[in-house]
Amino acid sequence: MADHPNSVLLDLKDVSRSFAGIRALSLVSFSVERGTILSLIGPNGAGKSTLINVITGVYAPHSGVIDFEGENIAGRTADVVASKGIARTFQLEELFGSMTVLENAMTGCNGKSRSGMFSCGFALPAARREEERIRQEAIESLALVGLEERAFEPISRLPLGERKLVGIARALCTKPTLLMLDEPAGGLAAHEAERLVSLIHLLLEKGLTILLVEHNMPFVMSLSDKIVVLEAGVKIAEGIPEAVRNNPRVIKAYLGQEQ
Amino acid sequence: MRDKRHPSLSWALVVGVLALLPFVTPGTYVTGVMCFVALYATLACGMAVLLEQAGLFSLAHPTFFGLGAYVAGMLAANEILPPWAGIIVAAIVVALIAYLIGAPLLRLRGYYLACATFGLLFIVEIVLAQSGSITGGHDGLMGIPPLSVFGFTLGGDLDYYFISWGLCLGCVWFFSNLMKSRVGRAVKALHDSEVAASSVGINVPRCKLHVFVLTAIMASLAGSIFCFYLQFTTPSMFGFPLLTELFTMIVIGGPATLHGPVLGSVVLIWLREAIHVYLKDVLPKLTAEVDAVFFGILIVAILIFMPEGLAGSLDRLAHFVRRHLGRSS
Numbered sequence: 001m002a003d004h005p006n007s008v009l010l011d012l013k014d015v016s017r018s019f020a021g022i023r024a025l026s027l028v029s030f031s032v033e034r035g036t037i038l039s040l041i042g043p044n045g046a047g048k049s050t051l052i053n054v055i056t057g058v059y060a061p062h063s064g065v066i067d068f069e070g071e072n073i074a075g076r077t078a079d080v081v082a083s084k085g086i087a088r089t090f091q092l093e094e095l096f097g098s099m100t101v102l103e104n105a106m107t108g109c110n111g112k113s114r115s116g117m118f119s120c121g122f123a124l125p126a127a128r129r130e131e132e133r134i135r136q137e138a139i140e141s142l143a144l145v146g147l148e149e150r151a152f153e154p155i156s157r158l159p160l161g162e163r164k165l166v167g168i169a170r171a172l173c174t175k176p177t178l179l180m181l182d183e184p185a186g187g188l189a190a191h192e193a194e195r196l197v198s199l200i201h202l203l204l205e206k207g208l209t210i211l212l213v214e215h216n217m218p219f220v221m222s223l224s225d226k227i228v229v230l231e232a233g234v235k236i237a238e239g240i241p242e243a244v245r246n247n248p249r250v251i252k253a254y255l256g257q258e259q
Numbered sequence: 260m261r262d263k264r265h266p267s268l269s270w271a272l273v274v275g276v277l278a279l280l281p282f283v284t285p286g287t288y289v290t291g292v293m294c295f296v297a298l299y300a301t302l303a304c305g306m307a308v309l310l311e312q313a314g315l316f317s318l319a320h321p322t323f324f325g326l327g328a329y330v331a332g333m334l335a336a337n338e339i340l341p342p343w344a345g346i347i348v349a350a351i352v353v354a355l356i357a358y359l360i361g362a363p364l365l366r367l368r369g370y371y372l373a374c375a376t377f378g379l380l381f382i383v384e385i386v387l388a389q390s391g392s393i394t395g396g397h398d399g400l401m402g403i404p405p406l407s408v409f410g411f412t413l414g415g416d417l418d419y420y421f422i423s424w425g426l427c428l429g430c431v432w433f434f435s436n437l438m439k440s441r442v443g444r445a446v447k448a449l450h451d452s453e454v455a456a457s458s459v460g461i462n463v464p465r466c467k468l469h470v471f472v473l474t475a476i477m478a479s480l481a482g483s484i485f486c487f488y489l490q491f492t493t494p495s496m497f498g499f500p501l502l503t504e505l506f507t508m509i510v511i512g513g514p515a516t517l518h519g520p521v522l523g524s525v526v527l528i529w530l531r532e533a534i535h536v537y538l539k540d541v542l543p544k545l546t547a548e549v550d551a552v553f554f555g556i557l558i559v560a561i562l563i564f565m566p567e568g569l570a571g572s573l574d575r576l577a578h579f580v581r582r583h584l585g586r587s588s
Contacts, residue, residue, distance in 0.1 A: 010431050058454060080455035087458070094455035107444045111460015117469055121433040131440060174459050182303035 007067050008067075009034045009209050010055070010086075010178055014245050015064030015074070018053050025049045026233045027064070032178070032226075037200070039220045042230035044251060048213045049091060051230070052180050054105040055211075056088050057081035069177070081112050087176035089167040091183045091213075102151040104166050105138035108173025141169040145199060161192035168199070179203065180211045193219060221245065229253070277424050289415040294416065294488055296528045297423035301430050303483040303508040303520035305474035308434055311514040312443070313470050314450035316369055318502055319360075321374040322383045323475040325497025326353050327482025329387060329394060332492055336402045343408050346483040350476050357475035358468065365467045380502060387494035399493035406487040419488040426484060430477050431517050438517070446470050459492075510558050513568020522569050527554070 010032040017025045025047045032038045040048050054061045057078040058124040073081055088110075096104050098133050113134055115127040142148045145165040150158060152201055155166065171179055181200075192215070200210060200223060214220050220227065220241070227244040229237040231253045237244050245248055281290040330349035334340040340348060364375045387394050394400055406413045406422070413415045413419065437443050445466050448456040457463050486492045504527065512523025534550045542549060565572045 021365075056458060058457075075460075077307050078454070079460050079462045082458055082460040090458075092453065094452045094458075096455065098447050098451055099444070104442060106441070107448045107456075108459045108463075110441055110445050110448075115441055117437065117442050117473060118443045121473075123436040127440060134441060170455075170459060179463040211394075212588040 007033050009069065010211070011065075011067040012055075013065040013067070015051070015054060015061045015066060017050060017059060017061050017157070021241060023233050025054065025061070026095065028230070028235050029064075029232070030228045030235065030238055032209060032211055034209055035207060036225040037204060037212060037223055038226045038228060039212040039214060039224040040228050041214065041217075041220055046230040047233040048230055050233075052088060052211075052213060055081070056086060056180065079111065085175070085177035086180065087171035087174045087180055089129040089164070089171055091186065093163055093167055095163060095166055095170070097155055099165055100152050100154055101142065101147060101158065102135075102138055104153075104155060105141050105169045105173050106134050106255065108170035108206040109134040109137050110143070111174055128231070132222055138169075138173055142166075144172065144202070145169045146195070156168055161188050161195075163198070164188065164196070172203075176208065178209045178211060180213070182213045183215060184212070185214055185216045197223065200225060269539065270432075274428065276419065281417055281420055282408070290416040290420045292528060292532055293425045294419045296480045296524050297420075297427040298485050298488075299504070299508065300521040300524035300527065301423075301427045301479050303505050303512070303524055304430055304434065304517055305477045306505055307509045307512075307514045307520045308438070308446075308517070309474050310509070311470065312438060313446045313449065315365065315467060315550035317364075317376045318373055318381050319357075320474070320478050320505060321497045321501040322376075322380050323353050323357060323478035324482040324485070324501070325383060325387065325492075325494070326356065327479030328492045328497070329358070329400065331477075331483035332400050332403045332486040333393065335487070336400060336403050336588075339472065340407045342404060342487055346480065349483050350479045353479035354472050354476050357472045361468045361471045361475075362464075364480075365471060380498065384494045384498045387497075394494070397494065399491055400486075401491055403486055403490045403492070405490060406484070413487075422484055423481075423488070426480055427521065431521060434517050442466075442469075457466040507554055507558055509568075511561055511568060513565075513570035513572075515567060516570040516574070519568050519570030522573075526569065530554075530557075567572065 008031045012031065013029050014027045015025055015028055015029070016023065028047075028051065030038075040051065042048055050059070053059045055066055055073075057073070057076050057080065060075040064074060065072050066154065068081075068084055068086065071084070073084060073086075073201060074085075096107060099107070115130045118124075119127040127163050139148060139151065142151055145168050147162060147165055152161065153223070159168065168179075168181070168184065184196055188196065200212075203210065212220065212223065224241050227237075227239065227241055228235060229244060229247075229250050236253060237247045237250045239247070277293075280293065284290065284306065295367065302320055302324055306317075306338070309315045309317050309320075327349045330352050331342065331345035334345035334348060335342045339345075364372060367375055375487075388397050390396070405421075444463045445456065447465055448459070448461060449463050453463050482497075508523030508527050509520050510523070511520065511526055513519030530553075531550055534553060538545070538549055561568060567574075
């Protein structure tokens with residue numbers, strides 16, 4: 001259990017994971033406090049996406065504890081982790097390409113809806129009522145990210161920036177407590193990135209906790225409450241943006257590349 | 260903009276034509292052939308949902324059709340259960356079998372799943388053929404009584420025509436509801452991206468298993484009705500030739516829709532009837548070879564000229580006509 005169960009939402013203790021003998025994550029520990037935004041940064045191959053995949057259950061950690069709301073979720077499957085209240089977006093979008101924008105968002109409601117195969121197939125009243133509720137929730141999520149106008153368009157017709165927002169809307173439909181954004185600003189134009197920043201502020205105001213993986217440094221520095229820096233699977237620094245920016249190890253490992 | 264179409268209108272049209280068909284055609288020939296069309300269409304429809312919507316390359320469909328026929332047929336022929344109860348028991352048995360083999364097999368992907376289910380197809384055919392004392396072996400299962408429900412015996416082609424088309428249209432209706440619902444979205448989602456599907460709380464293995472078992476149950480129902488209609492089954496009816504026929508129906512009709520496989524079944528079975536009728540006198544010994552060559556050429560032509568099948572081309576035509584009419588009025 002965390003020391004302050006009301007303030008710490010996610011607590012990682014000594015999380016490790018290897019792939020074919022290569023340590024992708026080595027004894028990583030940090031915690032995310034409720035209602036805050038924590039950014040995970042590090043050079044390419046540092047293990048940021050692996051860490052997201054380990055937290056969300058795509059991969060099981062080989063050792064360590066992942067405490068979410070007081071429960072160890074390490075090793076649980078992805079759908080179970082999602083049902084606990086952790087949602088995510090993907091670096092490579094991973095949207096449902098055969099569906100419209102609205103259907104993508106509606107699929108996000110799947111874990112929180114119950115109609116079975118037979119009530120759906122026979123279109124029973126209960127299933128139809130639930131379908132209507134799902135549709136409303138999906139439209140609300142799309143409105144939140146500003147995409148309700150594009151609801152009936154196929155995914156393939158949207159530009160990159162809007163596709164990233166569909167991913168966020170889909171994640172919001174799962175009614176998460178913790179939202180993990182994997183490089184949401186990657187490839188975005190300046191005005192799209194600004195739109196994303198105001199969306200993230202809006203989500204924080206709504207009480208969400210956010211874990212952000214991002215390469216865009218100004219973006220990270222302006223948004224984050226806390227930053228964790230990974231290098232080759234090891235945590236090399238943790239702290240407020242100012243402290244991390246001036247940490248010589250971080251400058252050498254990561255920021256140094258850009259200066 | 261939302262696409263406002265009227266599916267109820269096309270449903271009414273299809274049901275109307277099918278309801279009148281037996282009464283405007285002479286004799287029972289058309290009605291009898293249309294029974295097979297409906298039962299194969301039911302099979303093809305379920306298989307297309309698995310292949311195209313769920314992305315599960317399973318070839319076990321003829322097997323579930325055959326097991327549905329044999330279980331119901333054996334229970335009725337040996338007077339263990341009345342035929343209607345046999346249909347239900349067969350569906351339950353097939354569902355259990357599909358569940359037990361689906362749980363391990365659906366962990367395989369793509370070609371591996373195809374290979375494993377293809378193996379199952381041959382194993383079941385061989386087991387049915389070799390268990391002569393209970394299944395009748397190669398010679399087939401005989402003595403299956405006609406279907407009877409609460410004292411009414413369904414004897415004629417007309418009765419089976421309505422039952423078969425009732426099942427077929429019922430399955431199409433069920434699937435069309437299902438694919439528009441949360442379950443259908445989950446099925447399409449796991450086809451598009453398994454990792455994203457599980458990230459929104461979809462239990463991917465369970466979802467695959469459920470849709471697999473569902474289509475197996477529908478195949479079993481079609482198989483049971485098939486055996487009571489023919490009152491006779493042999494293992495070879497449910498083997499590799501049926502699988503290729505189902506593929507042909509799906510490709511001709513268009514796999515991406517639910518009405519496509521039904522259309523494919525109508526076209527394949529009636530074209531074959533036509534070939535047999537016209538070639539019977541000209542090339543009496545070659546009809547089987549001729550129809551294999553003919554359907555081979557037809558599949559290639561469809562794949563080249565209408566890759567979305569007849570249903571895809573018809574939909575595009577309807578869209579064009581609607582737009583054209585809309586503009587002139």
